[in-house]
Amino acid sequence: MSAVKLHRVVDGPGDGPVVVFGGSLGSDLRMWEPQVAPLVERGFRVVRYDARGHGASPVPPGPYELDDLGADVLALLDELGVERAHHVGLSLGGMTGMWLGIHAPGRIASLVLCCTSAKLGPPSMWVERARTVRAEGTAAVAEAGVQRWLTPGYRERHPDRAGFFRTMIAAVPAEGYAACCGAIERMDLLDLLPKITAPTLVIAGADDPATPPEEHARPIAEGIPGARLEVVPGAAHLGSYERPAEFTRLILDHLERP
Numbered sequence: 113m114s115a116v117k118l119h120r121v122v123d124g125p126g127d128g129p130v131v132v133f134g135g136s137l138g139s140d141l142r143m144w145e146p147q148v149a150p151l152v153e154r155g156f157r158v159v160r161y162d163a164r165g166h167g168a169s170p171v172p173p174g175p176y177e178l179d180d181l182g183a184d185v186l187a188l189l190d191e192l193g194v195e196r197a198h199h200v201g202l203s204l205g206g207m208t209g210m211w212l213g214i215h216a217p218g219r220i221a222s223l224v225l226c227c228t229s230a231k232l233g234p235p236s237m238w239v240e241r242a243r244t245v246r247a248e249g250t251a252a253v254a255e256a257g258v259q260r261w262l263t264p265g266y267r268e269r270h271p272d273r274a275g276f277f278r279t280m281i282a283a284v285p286a287e288g289y290a291a292c293c294g295a296i297e298r299m300d301l302l303d304l305l306p307k308i309t310a311p312t313l314v315i316a317g318a319d320d321p322a323t324p325p326e327e328h329a330r331p332i333a334e335g336i337p338g339a340r341l342e343v344v345p346g347a348a349h350l351g352s353y354e355r356p357a358e359f360t361r362l363i364l365d366h367l368e369r370p
């Protein structure tokens with residue numbers, strides 16, 4: 113399949129180092145709002161995109177593969193005239209980041225891999241979720257999604273934000289969500305991780321029920337030469353939103369490391 117033109121929002125100085133942000137299955141680029149101002153203040157050019165099938169990006173008919181999601185980001189960089197960028201990805205965005213580090217090392221200055229996995233099974237879970245979404249729409253998986261994304265305490269303290277993300281998931285086109293489930297179902301990057309040469313920071317949420325740190329983040333950090341693992345307490349799957357100060361500090365430290 114050929115690359116699609118991703119919807120994107122660009123903030124920050126035109127001549128700043130480019131940091132591309134890719135989000136979770138079921139999200140759109142607003143999930144990165146807490147990171148924008150702090151990075152722009154430090155002089156970075158922040159490029160947030162909606163993955164294919166999500167937000168305001170095109171929704172080509174499935175199946176999608178991780179190759180397609182990665183090729184979309186390379187096309188975005190080409191279109192923006194960016195030769196080399198930092199990539200920060202959470203969950204599906206992190207999977208895309210690993211694909212870029214493996215298949216396009218010359219385009220990736222560094223990687224931050226948040227709350228993600230190199231192999232996220234069982235495949236039957238993704239087949240079943242795609243079936244549900246195609247039959248009943250994304251609203252049918254929205255509440256369960258929010259429960260994985262945010263800790264119970266945060267949802268209690270911030271019912272408005274839980275509602276914001278429930279609405280975000282329910283707005284994702286069913287075919288786009290389901291086709292991305294298929295890409296995750298068929299993904300296995302574990303044996304390819306040693307090919308990544310980009311300086312890599314892996315960040316996990318200590319209370320992430322979707323990609324628990326020991327099961328998912330640690331194998332990534334152990335597989336990528338020189339990668340470092342940080343586990344943030346009090347964070348579920350959407351840790352960058354629930355614990356923005358901690359995630360943003362770690363991201364900035366990685367981007368600005370000497």
Ligand SMILES: O=C(O)CC1=CCC(=O)O1
Nearest residue numbers: 136137203204257260322
């Ligand atoms: O299951 C979820 O919704 C969490 C998740 C897995 C991959 C992804 O991008 O989000």
